[in-house]
Amino acid sequence: MKEKQKLPEAPGPIGIFDSGYGGLTILEKIRTELPEYDYIYLGDNARTPYGTRSFDVVYKFTLECVTKLFEMGCQLVVLACNTASAKALRSIQQRDLPLLDANRRVLGVIRPTVEAVGAMTRSKHIGLLATSGTVQSNSYPLEIHKLHDDIVVTSEACPMWVPLIENNEHKSEGADYFVRKNVEHLLAADPKIDTIMLGCTHYPLLEDKIKSLLPKEISVVSQGEIVAKSLADYLQRHTEMESRCTKNASIRYFSTESVEKFSSSASVFLNEKIVAEHIDLE
Structure with missing residues (x-):
């Protein structure tokens, strides 16, 4: 684990992370339930699938993506990935958040x-x-x-x-x-x-x-609907976190792989045209 680093303190978008495209089904329901918020979706498509990888590798990859979303201003990140939720969530919550920023939160879907x-x-x-x-x-x-x-x-x-x-x-x-x-x-x-x-x-x-x-x-x-309603309930109960999430009804999509491929494949999951941006995790 890297030493504690300086992260943006201002309110920011809600981060939605998945190893690939599946988390888009979660994002769609979250945006329907909570349309006023800003979102960043990060798909680690260059290293998908996570399902066949070891606990240690999934933890390492997930932590890198969560950290990147924190660096991009997200105060709250949802792991919209069952494998990441199963293999990495608990370790990140207990071991890494106190070092990264004890006020930020990472939630899962399980x-x-x-x-x-x-x-x-x-x-x-x-x-x-x-x-x-x-x-x-x-x-x-x-x-x-x-x-x-x-x-x-x-x-x-x-x-x-x-x-x-x-x-x-x-x-x-x-x-x-x-x-x-x-x-x-x-x-x-x-x-x-x-x-x-x-x-x-x-x-x-x-x-x-x-x-x-x-x-x-x-x-x-x-x-999808279960996670969306759970997130809405979480924000209602945790007003200190809700106030740290910006509300301009915006969404940005990032992929660690080809943005052309991501934008094309995402149409299988979403009924709208999107323009993705490439992101490096280094």
């Missing part, structure tokens, strides 16, 4: 999802569809059992889903095969499941396909 899903299940059997990294981290079962020790969580890793989405193949017959395979495997592992969490920010683009394979009594929980 805790709000867990808090919401516990109230939705009737059978107390929940399914999780996520990347291999999120499944291996065991973060969702651990967080759920902190709040609901009687809930059974069954996880299914879906390693092909993100590549299919990021290559705009999620509407293809190939995607149908892999989605069906993973959903059927999850339901076979626990037939009592009545609620399924989409534990990756890419997966809302497959939500209709997933629902078409499920009985009507099984609910599908997507993270």
